[in-house]
Amino acid sequence: MSDHFPQEILISILLRLSPKSLIKCTCVSKSWYSLITNPSFISNHLHHSSTNNPSFLLIQFCNEFSHPNPSLAPVFYSLRRDNHPLLLDSAATLSLPSGFNREFSVMGICNGVICITSGSQCLTLIICNPCVRRYVTLPKPRDYCSLYSASVGFGFDSENNDYKVVRICSMLDDDRFELCAPEVEVYSLATGFWRNSSNLPPVCSLCYVGSYAPHGFINGVIHWGAKRRTGSYNDNGWYHFVLSFNFENETFGEVLLPQSLASVSSDSVTVIGGGAGGGKCLTVYRVSAGSPCSCNIWVMKEYGVVDSWNKVFSFDLRGFNLEVPSLGITVTGVTAPPAALCIRNSGEVLLLMDEAGKGCLYSLDIKGKRFIDLQIGGEGYTWYLYSGYYRESLVFLNKASGMIAY
Template sequence: MMEAEHIPEEIVANILRRLPPKSLIRCTAVSKSWRDLIFTPSFISLHLRYSPSFLLLQLCNERAHPNPSFAAVRYSLRHDDPFLSDSGSTLLLPPTALYREFSVVGVCHGLVCITAGHHCHSLVICNPSLRRYVSLPRPRHYRSLYTAAVAFSFDPLNQDYKVVRLSCMVDDERYGLSAPTVEVYSLATGFWRTLTGATPVCSLACVGKDSAHGFVDRVVHWGAQRRQDDFRWYRFVLSFDFVHEVFGEVLLPECLAYGPEDGVMVIGGREELSVYSIGGGFPSCCEIWMMMEYGVVESWNKVFSFTLKGFCLEVPAWGISVFNVTSPPVALYIRKSGEVLMLIDETGQGNLYSLDIERKRFAELGIGGEGYTWYLYSGYYAESLVLLNKVSGLVSY
């Protein structure tokens, strides 16, 4: 039999990349050469590239719990098939992150970022496949009334994972008239720092600010708005570049920028920037728009619309109606197939639907039901070997 140390490294790497992270950690005890190979950045990237990907759904049956704030959250991993069939696995997060007040806000390279509350003070970054996590130091707290939102991604230029936190003042004098305070946490340094560069005057749209964010080439996007001199709201998409740490603005079509919408949210999961608008008034019109050429306002294209009349959700173009709908549907995520995951509240039953615009299909997935109202995050997750081993305060669970 050929000695293990005589097998070419390329063949060893090709065999080992097929193993799950826990098995690979055990393999590091086989030999020094295997350990050195498994811990190299190139092998970690190779393993992640071939690791199977699942769709992560955050589910919570809060109405079945006597205290909804303590209702357990289940992070279900689903096969990316037409019916999102259950893989039988759930994401194993740190015990403190399994209550309703906590929510996943980002997944990157197998690392998961979790936060809690309107101020996003409690933040955790973990690798569920290795069951390791680090609690981030608390960011700043402000005396005035404010809300905060965070995003999580990787900076390939500096080989660093970062969290950005935007704090928007919402008191009567500053709401929509001041720039958010921006802090960036670096996993490499373990510290928060306040950005002093130019940040656009705005507040983040309340609708969808906690949902999976839209990324285009390491640039994250939020629905945003600002008040003008005539106190009309002007809506746009706020962007942040994780590499260069600069903000930008992406213009919306005029009908959305100055329209009567209750909110414009960015939908994550697609390379093309996509937004979902929820119209005010009666009947309420909800629309999905996609930007075919990034940054070119003329390339926005309305690809779909719903109409909510009373308690009836209608898809006029397809002749479809859904009854007993108590609020406008929420667009959660766009899958690799192009199908849009929609959450619809049908008289207290939170149900997931799949919207296939290309094939003109709108189907209930059979996920959710009575009491299921907590679906803030959905996105793709794959196990990884990102070790977090150079981070201070690392905890195993």
């Protein structure tokens, strides 16, 4: 029947189908298979899908009451349609290759492709597209003799049509401790190799993000909260800033914070990522040390302009009470400062609250001045690993070398 359609009309029709429907269409004929697996078609379908098809909020969590042995409780990947304030509509459960245990966590999502790693040193890394059910295990990156911590960023180099992983390692227990630039390696999916980066970041250490939240992406550039010492080790003086990495030219940069954030001592300043499009404004989350503990959300309205930073929300943790003065709300039984997981498409901030050992999700509507208990989590849901946006794609459908089907 396709012989009766002009090629451009057939392509226009196929571009409107979902990735899973298109995978079935590859079985129709050799010509359809050749068309759908063509890199140009995959790229065009990705662009069409990003502007016309919905994305899903991926929530990765563990329910320790779901298994007789809590230490072996499986990790779940729930996809939620973000068209309801309470995230009531659950679309599906994401299917990843078997064998991933609770030590593995999603560290990044780009164009429907997911980067997964485990451990504080990120030595085991997997890139996977659950929609086409293909994945590749990356070769081991460099391991160091000294104690170190590692952070991983995952993104797409549009100029070279290549997916890349950047791994930043900070030495912790030798004479270089926080006194030298971190070691950096970049993995290219196109070449299949790690290589040392010729462009090094400034002397700094990355603020702890853990596996809770996506990194902040603005115009294809990834961001981390970072800090460097301003005096001797015993002075405990720190200067905070935002470290950026461009996947196209593989260069690092710095985004300055307002002085009230940059000069804090042992406070935590991290970047909040999210949004299906990667986010439009750079947003940071500051948690102060001491008691009471103050938590603030800052937004940079004009990228790169220090004067455009604006504190948009504040709340305090006093004892075991989380107080939101601007809303007149108090949440009792909160045992730790909330973790800012991600920014939703609506602009609301997804927060993880530890209420007497129970992991509960809240949505903070800054503009509407609402603090919403999403009723997700609670008893048994002791920890969440990642929250970010996922969209199905055909990426990897035409890849055979190094890819494993599951």
